[in-house]
Amino acid sequence: MSVIEVQELGKEFQVPQKDPGVLGAVRGLFRPRYENKKAVDQLNFQVEAGEIVGYIGVNGAGKSTTIKMLTGILMPSSGTVRVLGRDPHKQRVENAREIGVVFGQRTQLWWDLALIESLDLIAKIYDVPPARYKEVLEQFTETLELGSLLKVPVRNMSLGQKMRSELAAALIHQPKVVYLDEPTIGLDLIVKERIRDFIKKECGSKGMTVMLTTHDLGDIEELCQRVIIIDNGHVIYDGPINTIKKRFGKFREITFETAENAKAPTLPAGAEVLAAEERKLQIRFDRTVSSASKIASTVMSQMEVTDFSLSEPDLAGIVKQIYNGALDMEEK
Amino acid sequence: MIHSLNRRASMYGALFAMIPKMFMAYQLWFWAGLVMNIISITILYFFWDAIYANATIISGLTREQTLNYVLLAFFFMPLVSNDLLWEFGSNLREGLMIHHLLRPVNFQAMNYAQQLGGLVTRMAFQLPIMLLAMFLFDMQFPADLNTWVAFLLSALLGFTAMFFFSWLMACMAFYTTEIWGLGVLLEGITIFFSGSLVPLAMMPAWLRGIVLSVPFAQALAVPVGLLAGITPVSDAPRIWLIQLGWIISMWILSNLVFRVAVRKITVQGG
Amino acid sequence: MTRYLDLYWLFLIQRLKTLMEYRASFILGAASTISLQAASIAAVWVVMQKVPSLNGWSYNEVLMVYGFVTLTKSINHMFADNLWTIGRVYIRTGGFDRFLVRPIDPLFHLLADRFCQDGVGNFVVGIALVIKTSIDLGIEWTLPKALMLIVATISGGVIFIALNLITAVSSFWVIDSVPVTRLVFDNHLFAQYPLTIYPRAISVLLTWVIPYGFASFYPASYLLGREIGNLAWLSPFIAAFLMFIGYRFWQFGLRYYSGTGS
Structure with a gap:
């Protein structure tokens, strides 16, 4: 059985239409008009245990909608999603225990708390046994070089430091499936390199299944054996990275x-x-x-x-x- | 000269015109605001109704005079409330203050135009509830033109004095980032000291003395006193003069303090 | 349940640690909310110096009603302030998704995420007013009365929270739920004074429809030994009922959110 199974998956949104001008605004107040938009349409793919898959597409292609359905945030309009055999939306809590998520542009840490305090809280939320938490934390302190950051509030961190902290927070409960949404966005080359290195080692050594969305082809080249490219809610390419690399890289x-x-x-x-x-x-x-x-x-x-x-x-x-x-x- | 004046006028005019549009973005707020206002005036009415249940005249004011005063004071609250402190706070936080100061318009004058525009808009939004109060609670407006003139001039003068005073207060934003707390603190002080809740006549003499030694009441209790017919129109010229005195002193003081405060950013580079 | 209590405790500790970093903000926040109360109380004081009876209620009695509403409102302010900002701070920014990928109840997470220190000022003012007026009025603190103070404070707080929850759910549909919440929330202003000063329709509204009366007027009446105060024993049931409705409605909103994920 595949870790992630997506079958004929579709998601439709109702988008309110804004009319221009004051008159339009007034009309919108009384009689809003909607338009149906298919964000994702008849999507099919499987991801096997231990794979690191690059999930790419231009803005608005349907990437984040897919990820939101995989993480259980959104309910599909049609088709099915199974993650570790579960319906991520209907069995949201059970699914949440098994997954780790990094939204590159939004933090999941508490802005004003020192990193260690955020991590303590998250470990409690995920019910990580104290001994295990200690062990993983020690290991991350080394691999992510968090030693000097643990006492620093997230608000005082640089972008790169924040991202290292985010990764620690997303993986502290050692999830089986990891979704990384733009994990290297806005970072300089050296930091990017370190982040990629960590993902490769951490997820690779523990056999985690990873879905990575990114705009950075460098991320894909270094981390993924396979890419899925979507556009307009459809898969337009699903295959080994090498083919892409040969042609474009x-x-x-x-x-x-x-x-x-x-x-x-x-x-x-x-x-x-x-x-x-x-x-x-x-x-x-x-x-x-x-x-x-x-x-x-x-x-x-x-x-x-x-x-x-x-x-x-x-x-x-x-x-x-x-x-x-x-x-x-x-x-x- | 004329040309530059024109250019300025149109620039302030454009700023002025922007404000109602910004308000339109909050349609839901409009309806909610209406209901919130209805609740507030209903409470005002029944509170004072209960107070006057056992007395016909309190501190020389009849039930009708007092009700008229507190309802009118409620509507003209925009005269004392402006958002200079938030304005300063957000400009400083986003590092835009220097940018504003470098523009070829007087920063204070630009803000005055903006706040005046805000006042007109906010008053316009008070109109529906004003009509309701006239209908439901028999609120009276004077029919006499002189009273209106006395009120309007006094309101404008009081608003202007309050603007400069708020400017002074807003300078605190240069020294602290605690804008929210300060704003609410000021709001509480403003509500009481402007005389919006109780006619000044009912206050004990010592308290009235304190209230009149700060400018809040100049923008609300004083002009509304004229409109509610509590203060005779013959007092108007004296009131205008006092208000003018407030404007001048507050104008000088606000500019002095602003000049000192602004060094905080020109020196440190904000 | 114990897991959630443990978690709340942890959230609270962390939050308090942060607040210690911003001590000035903490004090100013408390002081600022007190200033709003002070303005209203000062006005009542000024008026009641002149006329000592508000429809048969003395200054201290009026103040006790006011104290109760301040106290119960502060419970909502301290523990459920995030309901005000859910639309702007969490849903519009996408920050709400963070709660949905975690294995705990998202409503719990939302409320626990930010204990609001600004309510502490009102809590102190409220409890001080109730106790001070009870002393000035020579009220004897019997066991039922002490029990009522606790029951009414918690129930009143829950009534505030539940009504705010019901209205905050609208943030799943509208950009900013604050005006919707204000529509209901502002009715608590009626409950600052004895409900007997209003026409019957308003006191019925504040008792059976938007029951803020149970957060101030009825418990105060009970402490004052007024007969109508016996109704105050209903407050826990009303609070529980409203909270039940609120939670169901929240779940309904959540389902809509999963449908659109705006």
Whole structure:
């Protein structure tokens, strides 16, 4: 039996329509109009024990609606959800004991409490036996480097410190299933790296099943063997990360700002100029053939560079290309 | 000169016009506010009705005069309540104060325009309940034009004095973040010292002395006294002068204190 | 049940620890709510210096009624203040979801999440008023009267909480439930004075429909030895009934929320 089973899952919302202007507002007061919107439609997938699955899609694709149904917050309009064989909404409390949730943008800790106090409370809420709590806490103190944070109120923490605390709070009861919603949002590269490392070790070693939603393809590449991409409430891709990686992960873009007008430089193999505007030079390169540092040094030796930035291919672009049949072509 | 004046007028005008729109966003509040007001005036009415059950005249006031006074004072509460303290508090919390001060409009004048707009809107929202009180509790407005003129001028002067006084109080926001507590504390003081609950005439002399030595009553008890016919209209010029005195002293004091208080952010960079 | 009591205790301890950090805020919060009471009491004092009887009730008797409503309201203020902000602070921000992924009752979690210290000021004022007036009036504290003070305080508090709960559930449908709550809540203002000063319709409303009378007028009447006060023994039943309705309605709202998850 799969840990997560989603069958023909659908969720419809009634969205109130706002008419513009004062008159519209008055009309809305007396006779609100609604429109049905399908946030999720005929969704199917299974997740097996111990899998780390990336669940991705652009904003409004239906990601968080799915997660809310999986965690028992929302009731499906159609189809079924089973997590560890239970209906997460009908058996909300039983389900809640087995799952850990991180909502990247919202805290589940108490803003004014020192971290250790928040964790104590959460351990009580989940009825974690004291000995076990002590053991897990000790272990997290080490792996998440919480030692210096335990006495700090969450309100005084940096974004990265907060996220480490959130992870500790979500996993302190050692759940079987973990939902991570944007766990690295807004973090700098080094912190991201540490968070990913922790997730990989912690969840991997304990055989937790993880669903990860993110906009960061880096998260997916490092953590997941499998991705599910949804758009408009439908699954548009469900398969190994490698296929995605092969097609889209190969390329990076690097943009230089130059002191004088940029002229096309001589580039190493695997790189090409995408655009050369006034004082701006955009280059795409194949990661497997060349590297950012190689490109940068080559360009800098040829002209004076004031600034440069590196960007990953973005999700919206990938989704668009999948629609255009990019993946089908490669697989055939 | 004319051009810049025009530009200013239209800028204040735009701020002024924004306020009713903001209120429209709270339609539910409108209906709830109406019921809440009905409850309040009903209590006022029956409380005073019970008080006058055994007396015809208290401190020289008849039942009708007192009822008229407390009902009118209830409606004109917006004269004494403004949200400068919250305004300062939120501006400082979000670091917008400096931004406002750097704008090419006088910050105090801009706020005055805003609060005046707020007053007009809030009074407009009091109208339905005012009509109900006239209908249910026989509240009377004077028919005499002079009384109205005396009242309106006195109300505007009192409101202005209160604005500068509130400005002074709002400067506390520079020194503490406890805006909510301070606001409620001030509200309690305002309710009593403005004379909204009891006509000043009923207070013992020593208490009346204290009440009249702070500006709250200037914005409510004083103008409403004129409107309710408790204070004769012939007293109006004297009242206006006193109120003008309050305005000038409060204007000077509020600007002095603001100048000192604002250093808190210009020095520390807020 | 004991698990929830244990949990509440823990929540409370943590909350108090936080409050100790903001001592100034704590004191100011208490003082500020007292200032509102002081304004009303001062007004009653001023008037009753001139006229010593409010429809047959002396100043101290009126003050006892006022004290009871302040006391019972403070119970709601201390333990259920989050019902006011559920819409704006929890539901609109999505913070409410946090309660739904935890293995405890979400209503319990909501209420336990924030003990509101601002009610402490009113609690002290309320109990002080009841005791002070009872001394001034020479009331003898018999066992039934002492029992009534406790029963009425708890029942009255529950009546406040239940009515606030029933109205706060509207936050699942409207952006801000505060105006809806105020519509009912503000009726407690009637109960600041003896209900006998109002027309019959109002005292019936405050007894049988929005029964704030049981949170002030009836228990005060009982302590004062007035016959109508015997009705005050009904207050625990009324409180329990309202709470039952409130909880059912809450569950109904919760089902709607799961349907829409706004």
